Amino acid sequence: MWRPLVLLAAMSLAAPALAQEPWNPDAIEVDVELLLLVDVSRSMSERELEIQRRGYAEALVSSDVLAAINSGMLGSVAIAYVEWAGRTSHRIVQDWAIIRTREDAEAFADVIALTHSPGMRRTSISSALTVGADYFAQNDFAGLRRVIDVSGDGPNNDGGPVIMARDAVVAQGITINGLPLMTRDGMGGMWTIDNLDQYYRDCVIGGPGAFVVPVLDWSEFAAAVRKKLVLEIAGPVQPPRIDRPVAPQVRPAQASDCLIGEKIWDRYRDNWEP
Numbered sequence: 001m002w003r004p005l006v007l008l009a010a011m012s013l014a015a016p017a018l019a020q021e022p023w024n025p026d027a028i029e030v031d032v033e034l035l036l037l038v039d040v041s042r043s044m045s046e047r048e049l050e051i052q053r054r055g056y057a058e059a060l061v062s063s064d065v066l067a068a069i070n071s072g073m074l075g076s077v078a079i080a081y082v083e084w085a086g087r088t089s090h091r092i093v094q095d096w097a098i099i100r101t102r103e104d105a106e107a108f109a110d111v112i113a114l115t116h117s118p119g120m121r122r123t124s125i126s127s128a129l130t131v132g133a134d135y136f137a138q139n140d141f142a143g144l145r146r147v148i149d150v151s152g153d154g155p156n157n158d159g160g161p162v163i164m165a166r167d168a169v170v171a172q173g174i175t176i177n178g179l180p181l182m183t184r185d186g187m188g189g190m191w192t193i194d195n196l197d198q199y200y201r202d203c204v205i206g207g208p209g210a211f212v213v214p215v216l217d218w219s220e221f222a223a224a225v226r227k228k229l230v231l232e233i234a235g236p237v238q239p240p241r242i243d244r245p246v247a248p249q250v251r252p253a254q255a256s257d258c259l260i261g262e263k264i265w266d267r268y269r270d271n272w273e274p
Contacts, residue, residue, distance in 0.1 A: 026140075030098060031072035032233055033143035035132050037150040039181070040083040040091070041123045044153055048183070048218065052151070055222040056081065057109035062226050066102055068234040076100040077233055078141035081112055082132065086122030087159030090131050093117070096139035123261065124159030125152055125204055126166075129176065133169045146172075147232050151179035155199050155261030163258045166206050175207030179228060180214045181221075193260055203258035209235055 036056065040049060059065055060079075069077050081094040094111045098104065132148050148169065156162040169176060178200035193199060197214040205212055213228045215221050257263070 027142035028078075028098065028140055029074055030076045030078045030141050030143050031069075031074050031145070032077045032235075033096075033136060033139065033141050033146045034077055034079045034229075034232055035135060035146075035148045036079065036081045037128045037132050037148060038081065038083050038093075039085070039123070039150075039152040040117065040120055041085040041153065042121055043123070044181075048181075051218050051221055053112050053115060055225045057113040058222050059226040059229050060099075060109045060112075061102065061105045064226055065229045065233065066105060068230045069099060069105075071234060073144065078139060078143060079108065080135065080139070081108075082128075082135070083117065083120075084128040084131075085120030085124070087124040087127035089120035089122070089124075090128065091117060091120075096141065098141070122158040123152065123154050123156060125150065125156040126162045126164070127159035129162070129165045129169050129204075130159075133172055133174055136174070145235065146174045147235075148174055148176045149179065149228065149232060150176060150204065151181060152200075152204075153181040153183070153196075155193055155196065155264070156203075156258075157261035157264065161259065161262075162203050166204060170206035173207075175210050176205050177210055177228065177232060178205045178212040179224065180212060182214050182216050183218050193264075195256065199256045199258070199260065202256035 038052060038056070040052075044052070069075065076098055078096050078098050079094075080092070080096045083091040083093055093115050094108055097108055099108060128150060129148065132150075136146055166176060178197075180196040180200045182196050197212055200212045200214075211231065213224050213231075215224045
């Protein structure tokens with residue numbers, strides 16, 4: 001089910017409007033449609049990118065994740081793996097594929113593990129979420145749940161406010177979970193914040209049962225991804241989605257500054273300009 005990489009790039013350049021995904025009666029039913037949005041901004045070193053790819057690959061073929069897949073009502077999930085950075089930087093590594101068996105998972109994991117793509121500029125969580133939500137409409141699956149799993153090593157600093165994108169995605173019935181990377185041993189210390197996990201809680205995640213799993217050290221990464229995938233695949237089944245907008249989630253007052261990334265970028269940009 002491969003598609004040329006230019007498709008997603010075109011989607012990002014066109015900045016498509018979010019719309020409720022139409023119901024396709026011919027779609028293949030699965031327990032979950034799970035989109036893995038993986039940060040590959042240049043603030044991450046080659047070593048970190050390699051750890052990240054292998055961590056996802058190892059988690060997908062783990063006994064815990066396979067058991068979660070097999071325990072579902074249908075015993076199958078649809079997964080895609082997309083790398084992202086700035087507002088026009090999105091790269092499909094593995095297009096939507098159905099996973100039922102260990103062989104399915106191994107084939108998917110092999111594509112991720114063998115990918116050696118370079119990092120890209122800036123950090124646009126908002127664009128990643130917007131493009132990711134539209135990407136669900138391009139697959140041939142109908143999940144009982146739709147979930148975006150987004151990782152990142154810093155706050156949004158490009159492509160529009162993250163809370164607006166978050167709320168628009170959640171309004172479509174899509175749950176967003178976060179994997180904030182708080183390792184502090186890469187090249188992007190100037191672009192991140194101490195409480196990135198709280199920022200993800202307040203500004204990025206949303207939808208029924210949304211959660212954050214922070215990574216404080218790269219040695220924890222594979223285990224964190226495995227835990228996160230199990231929770232996402234084996235999570236509670238929500239009522240069937242309907243073909244009309246879902247009311248935005250009522251959220252408590254925000255404790256984080258959801259524009260902190262943009263402010264950091266502007267501060268450093270002012271120092272660069274004469």
